[in-house]
Amino acid sequence: MPVEPPRSSSPLLSEPYDAVQNPQAARKRVKFYKEMKRLHPDIEPPITWAEIREFMGGLVVLLAAPIIIPARLIQHAITSPLTISIVLKLLLLGFLFLASSVFSILAAGAFFWSWKIGGNIEVEGWLFYGSKHHRPPHATVYFPLDRIEQDLRYDVQVELELVRPTKGTTDEMGNFMLSLELRALDQPERVLITAAQPSLPPAPLASPFISLPVLPTSHLPCIVPYPFRSLCPSRLLGYSVPSAKIRERRAKGGFSSRERGKDVVPLKKDLMEGVVLKPGRVPGMTIGSGFVSIGREDLFEDKVATGAPSREVKTTGWVLVRLTPRPTGIR
Numbered sequence: 425m426p427v428e429p430p431r432s433s434s435p436l437l438s439e440p441y442d443a444v445q446n447p448q449a450a451r452k453r454v455k456f457y458k459e460m461k462r463l464h465p466d467i468e469p470p471i472t473w474a475e476i477r478e479f480m481g482g483l484v485v486l487l488a489a490p491i492i493i494p495a496r497l498i499q500h501a502i503t504s505p506l507t508i509s510i511v512l513k514l515l516l517l518g519f520l521f522l523a524s525s526v527f528s529i530l531a532a533g534a535f536f537w538s539w540k541i542g543g544n545i546e547v548e549g550w551l552f553y554g555s556k557h558h559r560p561p562h563a564t565v566y567f568p569l570d571r572i573e574q575d576l577r578y579d580v581q582v583e584l585e586l587v588r589p590t591k592g593t594t595d596e597m598g599n600f601m602l603s604l605e606l607r608a609l610d611q612p613e614r615v616l617i618t619a620a621q622p623s624l625p626p627a628p629l630a631s632p633f634i635s636l637p638v639l640p641t642s643h644l645p646c647i648v649p650y651p652f653r654s655l656c657p658s659r660l661l662g663y664s665v666p667s668a669k670i671r672e673r674r675a676k677g678g679f680s681s682r683e684r685g686k687d688v689v690p691l692k693k694d695l696m697e698g699v700v701l702k703p704g705r706v707p708g709m710t711i712g713s714g715f716v717s718i719g720r721e722d723l724f725e726d727k728v729a730t731g732a733p734s735r736e737v738k739t740t741g742w743v744l745v746r747l748t749p750r751p752t753g754i755r
Contacts, residue, residue: 543749544746544747544748544749545567545568545571545572545578545746545747545749546745546746546747547565547566547567547568547714547744547745547746547747548565548742548743549563549564549565549716549742549743549744549745550563550741550742550743551563551584551716551718551739551741551742551743553741559719559721560717560718560719560720560721561717561718561719561736561737561739561741562715562716562718563715563716563743564713564714564716565714565716565743565745566712566713567701567711567712567713567714567745567747569609569701569702569710569712572701572702572747573702573749574702574703574704575700575702575703575704576700576701576702576749577698577699577700577749577750578698578701578747578748578749578750579694579696579698579747579748579750580604580606580619580694580695580696580697580699580714580745580746580747580748581692581693581694581695581745581746581748582602582604582692582693582695582716582744582745582746583690583691583692583693583743583744583745583746584602584690584691584716584718584739584740584742584744585688585689585690585691585739585740585742586625586626586688586689586690586691586737586739587626587688587689587738587739587740588626588627588628588687588688588689589626589628589738590628590687599622599623599624599720600624600625600718600719600720600737601620601621601622601623601717601718601719601720602620602621602622602623602691602693602695602716602717602718603618603619603620603716603717603718604618604619604620604695604696604714604715604716604717604745605618605714605715605717606618606696606699606701606711606713606714607711607712607713607714607715608708608709608710608711608712609710609711609712609713610708610712612712612713616709617696617699617711619695619696621693621695623691623693625737625738626689688740697750698750699711701747714745716743716745718737718739718743719736719737720737
């Protein structure tokens with residue numbers, strides 16, 4: 425016997441019916457219940473592999489979010505035009521810093537090498553007057569070979585102090601010669617290099633119309649800045665105070681007073697350039713001394729004359745030979 429479905433009102437079904445009298449309505453009702461059963465099952469359907477893969481992918485994205493999000497932000501920051509400009513400027517700054525560091529190291533090395541060679545070498549001497557063998561004033565100075573570098577070139581300068589004549593003019597004497605001879609170490613009589621330059625004696629000071637006493641202008645304060653130091657009262661009204669070393673050597677020559685100090689005129693002559701004083705390959709060419717001579721040899725033709733010629737150049741007697749190293753590169 426067919427089972428009659430329950431008679432309940434439903435908006436989707438018609439009014440209650442008789443299955444025997446209306447079998448088509450019964451079949452329609454059964455089909456409806458089957459469709460509802462399929463759409464609304466009593467238990468959950470089984471999980472498929474697609475759903476598992478989708479869930480695992482979402483879980484991985486969620487777990488990797490603390491890494492992915494900062495990485496994307498960093499990528500955007502790196503690829504931005506502002507970042508590229510900053511990186512290029514930093515690279516340029518680093519290149520300039522590296523280049524300046526290299527030049528600084530080379531400069532420091534050159535300075536150390538120049539300092540190591542000892543800088544200028546100064547050798548002092550005193551002129552000898554009245555010699556029978558060499559009448560013009562002369563002096564022999566000996567070079568400290570322990571301070572002279574091997575195969576290094578030096579510029580040779582001679583410095584001395586001339587004395588103004590008290591009367592007359594410089595035309596009475598004319599030019600005089602300042603000569604320098606560099607002699608061998610093993611044979612002091614052998615001259616290796618020689619040089620000479622002419623010079624004029626200093627002119628005498630003009631006699632003042634009114635004789636004024638010497639003022640102690642050295643004690644006047646000077647507040648003028650450095651570029652205008654020549655406008656200091658001590659320099660406008662008188663001569664500056666010489667150093668203790670200058671006063672000591674002038675005292676030896678008899679020019680210690682301030683009045684006599686005005687008559688002293690320094691003279692410097694660059695006589696030689698690029699001279700190798702201590703060659704390494706030829707030891708026989710090592711220079712050990714220098715012979716300085718000043719004056720005119722034609723003034724001493726009369727050897728029997730007594731007294732010094734009136735046209736003889738006058739100095740304080742002090743002479744200095746300065747050796748200036750000329751580095752030509754790191755060897």
